[in-house]
Amino acid sequence: MSTGSVEVVYRGIFQKTLAKNICRGIVFAAIKEGKIGIAFGRYSDSPERNGIPAKQFAVVSDTEEELQEYLSRYEPDNNDVTMVADDTLCKGVESWAWYGLQPINKLLAKDGTLLVTSTQSANKLIKTIHRKGSPYDLATIKAQASFSGLWVYKDDHTDVRLLGALAKVAPHIVSLDSVLEAIKDQWKDDKKVASAKKAHDETESTSVGAEQGSDAEPFSFDMPGYTKMEEGLVIRGIAAKGDIPGRDGGFVPGRNPTFKKYSTRTMRPVINFSTCTKCTLCWLNCPDTCFDITPDGFYEANMEACCGCGVCEAVCPVKECVTMVNEEAFEDNDSQWELWTKDKDGYSAWLAEKIANPPARSHGFHHIGQYAEEIANESS
Amino acid sequence: MNPPSTALAEKIGGPGSGETEELISGSEAISHVCRLADVDVITAYPIRPYDTVMQYVSQMIANGDFDCEYIVAESEHSQFEIVKHASAVGARVFCGSSGVGWFYAFEALAVTAGLRLPMVAMVGNRALDDPGAFGVEHNDALAVRDLGWMLNWVETAQEALDTALIAYRVAEDPRVFLPCAISCDGAFLTHSQAIVKVPSQEMVDSFLPPYDRGDKQLHPDNPITIAPQANEDWLMEMRRQNDQAARRARGVIIEAYEDFNAKFGRDYEPFLERYMMDDAEVALVGMGTMGMPVKVAVRKMREQGKKVGFVRVRWFRPFPAVELQEALGGMQAVGVIDRDYSFGSSHHSGTLGTEVRSALYPLEKSPKVVTFIAGLGGREVTADNVVETTDMVFDAAEGKLNDQDTYWIGVRE
Structure with a gap:
């Protein structure tokens, strides 16, 4: 009598099929061992918008009764393995519901394994992951956030590599033999079988101590009862901060404290204020109205509201004024403008470092073969 | 204005x-x-x-x-x-x-x-x-x-x-x-x-x-x-x-x-209209203009000594369960006439019938409830239809009619 569960955290909608294929693969492999299993999504379908953190689960079990316990849960909360298909999710995930930020290891069982596709080192990743309070293992598969579930992208074998790694870190859920058999059945492709085997053999785990990791407090919201919350589903507007300095009228948006977008973002703009011409295009074109106007008339992307879409970079007419940089390069959400105001030289150095040697963009390729080059560079 | x-x-x-x-x-x-x-x-x-x-x-x-x-x-x-x-x-x-x-x-x-x-x-x-x-x-x-x-x-x-x-x-x-x-x-x-x-x-x-x-x-x-x-x-x-x-x-x-x-200067009771209910032994219940032929029939039957009354439900939501318990609690039997249908529902009745039955159920001595469907698609509900209906309610009171079923009035067989 035993049950094993795997949580797959991914970026909707880009990685939806990838996550589904992984979870189906787990169930098919379990069937090879005479077990039964289910795969299900919990933030799927309509609310699954671009970049929104979403989840799939796979649960395998010896009996129907054990499975039922999991089927009745919104989210199984004691998973043997949590897979992360995009390492920027290590900073935590928000669902569409107002539950605040969920640390990436929150639903991982004590002594479970967090399995991340990343080109970063385990030590670097640990710094961005919230402290768990109990020990667990961290394993990485060297890969960028894969889009291979989308039919327009080439299959990069991320699905089977994760399945192979799973057999290494949690052989009690599925053995390598079952995984390989299931892959052979599903994909009828010896190369994919070989990729799974290779990933299995190469996967190494690092122990993470109970107190290791980021000590940032994950934000949360008050969830008032029906006697306390406003009737008619009314949400009050936030008072504006006041007029734009030095101008008549204008608009400085108030920020809704109950809707932050940190975890939706995989890139963020960095802004070179010394080249900014104050043309207003970023401010006008941002689909999330994320730019605040500073007292001296600059435009600063407010990291509470930025989704990381890159429109500001695309519309900025000044060379290297707005540059999108992968979210993994940042450890906080502090104001860039404040840093620049306080210490212009320090800011210039910070900016030069972010732009000169940025981690790969979270999405979009610029030339054929770029992915292979990036992986080779990271590996060397 | x-x-x-x-x-x-x-x-x-x-x-x-x-x-x-x-x-x-x-x-x-x-x-x-x-x-x-x-x-x-x-x-x-x-x-x-x-x-x-x-x-x-x-x-x-x-x-x-x-x-x-x-x-x-x-x-x-x-x-x-x-x-x-x-x-x-x-x-x-x-x-x-x-x-x-x-x-x-x-x-x-x-x-x-x-x-x-x-x-x-x-x-x-x-x-x-x-x-x-x-x-x-x-x-x-x-x-x-x-x-x-x-x-x-x-x-x-x-x-x-x-x-x-x-x-x-x-x-x-x-x-x-x-x-x-x-x-x-x-x-x-x-x-x-x-x-x-x-x-x-x-x-x-x-x-x-x-x-x-x-x-x-x-x-x-x-x-x-x-x-x-x-x-x-x-x-x-x-x-x-x-x-x-x-x-x-x-x-x-x-x-x-x-x-x-x-x-x-009106005299409305908020949720119900009660018609000749003071000494009634059985009651009919309905909504809308059906009240007209029902009242005509009730008067006729009263002349013949049948102690029947009528309760017209004005407000369906909020549903006047308490008022209906009070109005109908002492009846020997209640006949609910629906101008609607709820196919496959309990007792195959209309919606009003289901709600009235449910409202009366908690009473210590709840009256028999028998349900009817009439006047669908604009078909006239005649005073004679109402008399026929009322006779069936009296039968139900005496145990001569199955009160677990619903009866269609004025339908061609």
Whole structure:
């Protein structure tokens, strides 16, 4: 009598099929061992918008009764393995519901394994992951956030590599033999079988101590009862901060404290204020109205509201004024403008470092073969 | 509010002159309420028999007797969406439809109650189309019974006018803020003219305060968002608030009737009309214009010494369970006549039958309840039909008729 569960955290909608294929693969492999299993999504379908953190689960079990316990849960909360298909999710995930930020290891069982596709080192990743309070293992598969579930992208074998790694870190859920058999059945492709085997053999785990990791407090919201919350589903507007300095009228948006977008973002703009011409295009074109106007008339992307879409970079007419940089390069959400105001030289150095040697963009390729080059560079 | 034109002022007696008597249909009575309540936004899309209200409203506007935003939408869905949003900015609104037109607006109908946007709608009850039928059945309006809409059925044009005024007061009460549908039987009420006392503007103004959404009004000076995405995190609390509002509506309805009776000199019992119930041994229960033939039959049977009475349910939502327990608790048997159907339901009855049976069940000694279906698709319910029905209720009282079944009256076999 035993049950094993795997949580797959991914970026909707880009990685939806990838996550589904992984979870189906787990169930098919379990069937090879005479077990039964289910795969299900919990933030799927309509609310699954671009970049929104979403989840799939796979649960395998010896009996129907054990499975039922999991089927009745919104989210199984004691998973043997949590897979992360995009390492920027290590900073935590928000669902569409107002539950605040969920640390990436929150639903991982004590002594479970967090399995991340990343080109970063385990030590670097640990710094961005919230402290768990109990020990667990961290394993990485060297890969960028894969889009291979989308039919327009080439299959990069991320699905089977994760399945192979799973057999290494949690052989009690599925053995390598079952995984390989299931892959052979599903994909009828010896190369994919070989990729799974290779990933299995190469996967190494690092122990993470109970107190290791980021000590940032994950934000949360008050969830008032029906006697306390406003009737008619009314949400009050936030008072504006006041007029734009030095101008008549204008608009400085108030920020809704109950809707932050940190975890939706995989890139963020960095802004070179010394080249900014104050043309207003970023401010006008941002689909999330994320730019605040500073007292001296600059435009600063407010990291509470930025989704990381890159429109500001695309519309900025000044060379290297707005540059999108992968979210993994940042450890906080502090104001860039404040840093620049306080210490212009320090800011210039910070900016030069972010732009000169940025981690790969979270999405979009610029030339054929770029992915292979990036992986080779990271590996060397 | 524009002052009435000279012609209308003469006709209705002019401001301050109290009530005037007019020969008007149920639909025309409703249109008078639109004028007297000074409704701000009315949307329309034609479907028989509701479209008669459109006709009278547009006539009043054309004659200069009434001023409002009158929008003929391209469908019922848009019709109800427009008034829903107008209500959010604080406009008093009116809308209406019939049969499948009401169903086409369903997406908007469901959300209106959930968002606590008051609205008064007239449903000219009509069969749900397929064979092109346009006679009365109550299934159209009943479809919103679970969604937070208040629902009532009226019997006469006078009651239509009075109830619509009361409906505005209840719907727009901040303790309630729910939409209300006045159901008027197609043809029998929408197209039947009778003498109706039309109140003066002063009378209406003394009864009906302006619609004030307070700090829930959508306005640039009051920046709010209504209805952002709500998932499992908020929805259950929102439904519970809706439930509380529906519970509070009971008390607000009672208050409104007390004030209305005092100011208009009427004698309405808020939820029910009781007819010859004082010493009744069996009772019939029904809604809408069916009350007419039932009353005729009850009088006839009383002459023959049969102790039968009639309870007409005015408000279906909120459902008057307590009042029905009190009115029907002492009966030997109760016969519920539905002008609707609920195929496959318990006992194969209509919806009113199921609700009445459920309301009476907790009584220590609950009467036998036998259910009937009659008058579908606008078929006449005759006094003879009612006598036949009543005899069956007496049979049920004596245990000679299976009270676990539903009987169709006036159907060809």
